[in-house]
Amino acid sequence: MILIKNAKPFDVLLDGGKIKKTGKITEKADQVIDAKGLVVVPGLIDMHVHFREPGREDKETIASGSAAAVAGGFTSVAVMANSGRVCDDAVGVVYVNVKSKEAGGANVFAVGAVTKGLKGEELAELGKMSDAGAVAFSDDGMAITNAELMRRALEYSKMFGKPILAHCEDTSLTKGFVMNEGKVSAKLGLRGYPNAAEAAMAARDCYLAALTGGHVHICHLSAKETVDVVRQAKKQGIHVTAEAAPHHLMLTDESLAAYESKYKMNPPLRTREDVDAVL
Amino acid sequence: MALDALLQRCRAWKHRHLLGTKDLSPNDISLVLDVADELGALKDAAPLKGKRLFNFFVEPSTRTKTSFSLAARRLGADVVDFSPASSSLTKGESLKDTARTIESMGVAFTAIRHSASGAPAFLSRLVESSVVNAGDGTNEHPTQALLDLFTMRQRLGKITGLRVALVGDITHSRVARSNLWALQKLKNRVTLVGPSTLVPKDLDAPVSHDFDRALRENDVVMMLRLQLERMQAGLFPSTSEYVRFFGLTRERLATLRNGTIIMHPGPMNRGLEISGEAADSNRSVILNQVANGVAVRAAVLLLLSQVNG
Numbered sequence A: 001m002i003l004i005k006n007a008k009p010f011d012v013l014l015d016g017g018k019i020k021k022t023g024k025i026t027e028k029a030d031q032v033i034d035a036k037g038l039v040v041v042p043g044l045i046d047m048h049v050h051f052r053e054p055g056r057e058d059k060e061t062i063a064s065g066s067a068a069a070v071a072g073g074f075t076s077v078a079v080m081a082n083s084g085r086v087c088d089d090a091v092g093v094v095y096v097n098v099k100s101k102e103a104g105g106a107n108v109f110a111v112g113a114v115t116k117g118l119k120g121e122e123l124a125e126l127g128k129m130s131d132a133g134a135v136a137f138s139d140d141g142m143a144i145t146n147a148e149l150m151r152r153a154l155e156y157s158k159m160f161g162k163p164i165l166a167h168c169e170d171t172s173l174t175k176g177f178v179m180n181e182g183k184v185s186a187k188l189g190l191r192g193y194p195n196a197a198e199a200a201m202a203a204r205d206c207y208l209a210a211l212t213g214g215h216v217h218i219c220h221l222s223a224k225e226t227v228d229v230v231r232q233a234k235k236q237g238i239h240v241t242a243e244a245a246p247h248h249l250m251l252t253d254e255s256l257a258a259y260e261s262k263y264k265m266n267p268p269l270r271t272r273e274d275v276d277a278v279l
Numbered sequence B: 001m002a003l004d005a006l007l008q009r010c011r012a013w014k015h016r017h018l019l020g021t022k023d024l025s026p027n028d029i030s031l032v033l034d035v036a037d038e039l040g041a042l043k044d045a046a047p048l049k050g051k052r053l054f055n056f057f058v059e060p061s062t063r064t065k066t067s068f069s070l071a072a073r074r075l076g077a078d079v080v081d082f083s084p085a086s087s088s089l090t091k092g093e094s095l096k097d098t099a100r101t102i103e104s105m106g107v108a109f110t111a112i113r114h115s116a117s118g119a120p121a122f123l124s125r126l127v128e129s130s131v132v133n134a135g136d137g138t139n140e141h142p143t144q145a146l147l148d149l150f151t152m153r154q155r156l157g158k159i160t161g162l163r164v165a166l167v168g169d170i171t172h173s174r175v176a177r178s179n180l181w182a183l184q185k186l187k188n189r190v191t192l193v194g195p196s197t198l199v200p201k202d203l204d205a206p207v208s209h210d211f212d213r214a215l216r217e218n219d220v221v222m223m224l225r226l227q228l229e230r231m232q233a234g235l236f237p238s239t240s241e242y243v244r245f246f247g248l249t250r251e252r253l254a255t256l257r258n259g260t261i262i263m264h265p266g267p268m269n270r271g272l273e274i275s276g277e278a279a280d281s282n283r284s285v286i287l288n289q290v291a292n293g294v295a296v297r298a299a300v301l302l303l304l305s306q307v308n309g
Helices: A062-071 A090-103 A126-132 A147-158 A183-188 A195-212 A224-235 A246-250 A272-278 B003-010 B026-039 B063-074 B095-103 B119-124 B142-156 B174-185 B211-217 B239-246 B286-307
Strands: A002-005 A011-015 A018-023 A031-034 A044-049 A074-079 A107-112 A136-138 A164-166 A216-218 A240-242 B052-057 B078-081 B109-114 B130-136 B163-167 B189-193 B220-223 B261-263
Touching: A044 A062, A062 A074, A062 A090, A062 A107, A090 A107, A090 A126, A107 A126, A126 A147, A147 A164, A147 A195, A164 A195, A195 A216, A195 A224, A195 A240, A224 A240, A224 A272, A246 A272, B003 B026, B003 B286, B026 B142, B026 B174, B026 B286, B052 B063, B052 B095, B063 B078, B063 B109, B063 B130, B063 B142, B063 B286, B095 B109, B095 B119, B109 B119, B109 B286, B119 B130, B130 B142, B130 B286, B142 B174, B142 B220, B142 B261, B142 B286, B163 B174, B163 B211, B174 B189, B189 B211, B261 B286
Parallel strands: A002 A031, A044 A074, A074 A107, A107 A136, A136 A164, A164 A216, A216 A240, B052 B078, B052 B109, B109 B130, B163 B189, B163 B220, B220 B261
Antiparallel strands: A002 A011, A011 A018
């Protein structure tokens, strides 16, 4: 038996890897872990990770990714489809499930691609992937620029009760960008990605969800205008959900002032106003 | 002034690298210009003898590269030239490894020209030598701004309280940014003039689209190079329309205020942003700018050598 003591909000007693009891615990245990200053939370879920296997094991494997998840307190993750071999068919979904079981770390759920090869041209076999265990569909990393295709994806995925996770970026407005477009990018002489490129695409996807009755989930929103779009869509009863990444809750584009490329990401870090809106 | 006295003055300089005019104080700027002035009197001194300048030009350049070479040689330093096409950059060697490889052979200064904004800032965190930004992407070109200020001081007698129009493609101009930061620090009134698609509204400077008015209201009119790629990118419809609104034509030359000077950092597109008549007129100080570049860059190298000796 293992006892975790002094944590907030309560102590936890573990027996054979399972929680036996919580609360103020006085029982004896074989091992006592002092968790003073720490917080006990349920297993966290990260619904948006990239593990790159199969195909780019040199970057990350399902085993190393799921071990990292567990180390950070995440017991379940959903892995995006843009691995070296794109997860755009049932074989890809089964591969993720098998490798994840072998790894024995976090539960790894597969997100299938919306379009074959993430090319944004033809629908992938969403039904077969759904049957094989895919939890959602996304071309994440690539925006689905063709509105007709997005419409059909939302319509079709509705049949299986699974959402389309949308990476909202009007790429005609973001060519060559390295950061947020605004005062800081003007000063640094760097190509910017305006808020409008995210918000406009999110608005399109919300209207397509309204048209089709499908479920659109807006990935990693970063702009205050996108927050407004989602809020308005929810008011209208559109089936839309959204997520934000931790860095978009804390950091701003001022972090790039000394050209530190570790702050470069997509979508980019925005301004304080955006951070406040996303929070 | 004797060399010793000049070196004594150089001690006020505290920067190990020159990455941009953003980082300079008004005193720093005056110091560079004063040292550049005084170097003229030092004909035979070689204070940088035994030191090497690495001319790390990853982007093409005529005047800046030549100017840095002459500046270094004038102070007795050696120059290591770099040509990207025949270098190991073509084999995939990184910018960092290339700079450190050359540096390990003994280099005191690295003058870098690169198409990516921030490349000199990146390099300055990795190398031992003093990094001089010789133009990075659309960020800064500090030695150009310093030689522009030197030229303004020479021709107009001051570098404060002037009215300066920067004209053309401000968005993509590193020369505009370096001049803007330096001129604003020295309390000059800078107006950005150009089509709304090529002038950022976020630069904390007044913007005007009325070039004719700018010609009547400024002491300095600095024309910037217009790149034709911008037309292909849809930022302006045609060269002829551009000239109609923002070209310094022969007709406009005639409307210039008395005493106003015309500047251009080069390379010029004659007949586009500037007419041949304007470029070659007695208002133009374009060749003075080039000539002054050598003294100003020599001053920068001398100042940096006192910090990173």
